[in-house]
Amino acid sequence: MTPASAIEARLRAALPARAVRETEPRYLEESRGRWTGRGGVVVAPGSTAEVAETVRICADAGVPVVPYGGGTGLVGGQVSDDLEPVILSLERMDRVRAVDPTENAMTVEAGVVLQAAQEAAEGVDRLFPLTIAAQGSARIGGVLATNAGGVNVLRYGNARDLCLGVEAVLPDGSVMHGLSPLRKNNTGYDLRHLLIGAEGTLGIITAATLKLLPRPARAGAAMMVVPSPDAALGLLNLARERIGEGVSAFELIGRQGLDFLAEHMPEVRLPVGRPDWSVLVDLGLGASGDPQAALEGLFEAGHAAGLVTDGAVAQSEAQRAEMWRVRESIPAANRKVGAVSSHDIAVPIAAIPRFIAEGPGRIAPIGDFRVNCFGHVGDGNLHWNVFPAEGRSRADHEGDRDAIKRAVHDLVHEMGGSVSAEHGVGRLKVGDLERYGDPARLAAMRAIKRALDPAGIMNPGAVLRRL
Structure with missing residues (x-):
């Protein structure tokens, strides 16, 4: 493929001066240190039109494009170590375009940080429930490109389930306008779902219309000690039977993670000590619900059934936050080890x-x-x-x-x-993916890639081997 340096002059001539940037180390680093990207040209467009112009120039010259969001990905999707690409950063496209509590939807650009999207929803007394450890730096475009999950998938689903529509620049530089809040739209192929999870290999998501939900009026949490993972599943089923959709998260925690916390992050308080297995149960209920009573009832029923041996129910929002701090600190302790x-x-x-x-x-x-x-x-x-x-x-x-x-x-x-x-x-x-994937599914994926990106310029080497 043609190296990005061959078209730098064209990019500088076509785009505003601040859109073409120096290739700083942060654009070339992967969070686990497995890859170091090659320096090319960094383009940080300020609008969808500038993204489209960038992609058109790259398509015309056969130059690879690697999209860059918050740089938090853990599988190397944001770096290329064997090509000199145009690194297309969405960081300047960080506007919340609209928030509509009546429609229960908001439209944000791909460079909006996930936490900022959550705060925009909170500003109109709504909830955008996608919650991941990197929400303070991950951007909406990357969250959708990887179909991120997080702790609330049990109740609210993955990123795919929370997206109503997308605007995207396709590999030829054309713009797909799909920012609709419609819940029902059976007008042919749903290209939104094709782009979500494609990791920038079929196009660049530039904006999205996201689903908002009512904020739970009352929330609560508990950490419960279980004798085994099998008992944890029994407790999950019991929680669903008793509390239904009010169960927002149900997290399993093994002792080794708590041992790492005790050794490397002793400031993190462990509410139930260091049992072999425990679960963190989080509830979000309506105004008439009582999460503390629901969790105490769950503990009693679980104990009677032999599914719970010990536990602690949060008595305040501060105690709930302490419990979540345990879960959210485990990856940090892992990195220290x-x-x-x-x-x-x-x-x-x-x-x-x-x-x-x-x-x-x-x-x-x-x-x-x-x-x-x-x-x-x-x-x-x-x-x-x-x-x-x-x-x-x-x-x-x-x-x-x-x-x-x-x-x-x-x-x-x-x-x-x-x-x-x-x-x-x-x-x-x-x-x-090649070793374990279904052959027919892989063949279909390759056919879609060839059809939409015949030159193979969109994030080449990610998801599928280069064409």
């Missing part, structure tokens, strides 16, 4: 206990490891991260990463699961 191999996987909910039981045995022949298992048990998404044994470091196992990943992903596949639950495919899991 240094994982050998991290896995964002999903299995059928009923298979979770079996996966947790069999996983350590699959990697035991490779070496001696510690496993930190936690995640969104209500939707089958586990973060199953492998760490060196105490006294050893990640550097001691650099040669083991591929074997560990293969062993874990083989088990996931055997159970009918997915090797990418919510982080996407990027460049990290292209080989996994």
Whole structure:
């Protein structure tokens, strides 16, 4: 492919001066340090028209385009280490275009930070419920491009479920105008859903109309100790039977994560100590609901059924925040330890206990490891991260990463699961998609890529191997 430097003069002539930027290190770095991108030209358009002009110039010259949002992706979708692309950053497109509480929708540009979108919804007494650890830096375009999940998928769904329409620049530079708040629109192929989760390989999402919901009038949380992952599933079913759609999140936490917190982040208070297994249950109820009473009733029923052995119900919003701090600090503690191999996987909910039981045995022949298992048990998404044994470091196992990943992903596949639950495919899991993906589905994906992007310029090497 033609390198980006070959068209820099054309880009500078066609775009405002501040739209073409120096290639700073932040545009070339991947958060886990697995890839370092090659320097090309950074373009930060200020409008959809400028995005379209950039893509038209790149398409005409056969120059690759790599979209860049908040740079928080964990699968290498935002960097290219073997091409010199135009890095198309959406950071300047950060306007909230409209918020309509009557329609329960808001339209935001792709560069709006997720937390800012949440705050815009809150400003009209509505909820945009997508919640992820990187919400202070992740941008809406990247959230949609990867179909991000987070802790509230159990109740509200993934990013895909919260998007009513998109505006996007397609690989030839044409603009698809799809910013509609309609809930019903059966006028042919739904290209919105094709672009969501495509990681910028079929076009650049420039704006989106997002679904808003009523804010729960009353919220509550509890941490409950369970004797096993199987008991956690039993408690989830009991919670749904008793509380219904009021269950917003149901998070499984293993002891290893709490041990890491105690060692590396002792300032984080652990409400129930360090049990082998616990769950964080979060509720959002209407004005007539009483989350504290509902959680206390759940504890009593769970204890009577042998599903809960201990627990703590938050008595205030401050205590609820403390409980969530435990869950949200686990990834930070993980980084302080240094994982050998991290896995964002999903299995059928009923298979979770079996996966947790069999996983350590699959990697035991490779070496001696510690496993930190936690995640969104209500939707089958586990973060199953492998760490060196105490006294050893990640550097001691650099040669083991591929074997560990293969062993874990083989088990996931055997159970009918997915090797990418919510982080996407990027460049990290292209080989996994080929190994475990359905051949007919992969053929259809390649055909769609060829049809929409025949020159293969849109984020080449992400999701699918380059054409």
